Amino acid sequence: MKATKVLLGERIRELRRSRGLTQEQFADLIGVEQKHVSRLELGKSFPPIERLEKIAEALQVPLRNIFDFVHLADQEARTASLDEMMKQLNEENQKIAYKVFNCLVRSLQD
Template sequence: MPTKAGKPPIKRGRSEVWTRGPTARAIKRELLLVGKRLRELRLERGLTQEQAAEAIGVHPKHVIKMEQGGANFTMATLVAAALAYKVPLRDLFPEDDNGQ
């Protein structure tokens, strides 16, 4: 529906590309893989979700969501997690089938 100036309204929120189809599936898959890796790192260090949350600077419920692949992480949160777990940022991302 055009506005008074005859221009289409500005869409807000995520693009359909992010919410449907192959891109959405790829995003979900990667969130699950990174979440699994975050859980592995936390458990290797003997931390509870509460301790991890404090170290990362997020609410414990956010740690749960991240580990389950249900949270869309910001770069700041990923950097904070890498620092908390004392690993390079790249170690939060699983290797692909080619070892990369």
Template sequence: MQKTLKQLFGARMAELRRARGMSQEDLADLLGVSVETVSHIERGIHGPRFDLLEGIARTLGVEPRELFEFR
């Protein structure tokens, strides 16, 4: 089964977060969102708004386009 864009994005976000030694709670606190929001994005349930996407990239220290570099 083909993964959706939201699932691919979420997996990439989780990969980058873990590579920086951050928990979902750490990321949520830095972004000012709930842990549930981070969890839903990482599981591909929801996609982030553009302003949140920019915050995710900034917090993880990557360019926004790098969040879409799927393996």
């Protein structure tokens, strides 16, 4: 399973690129040097909460969106995430979710 720092870095890179920002431009927006952005995106450093808030502001996303990186995780992490989502549902809603997911899987296999 990928480390959280690596997933966070990949997510920040994904969001930065979607905004059309270079590492240099992004670094200026959050008040750091470009090398710090590089280290962050490679998962070699983890920013303090104050910097995370600046990152979210610069990327024009809510802070929670920076941590929305399940799609970047490996298969084991995605499976665990699906399992956790199911556990949060009551039994009736689990049955509904299972049927919907089953239909989705079958349609993707066709």
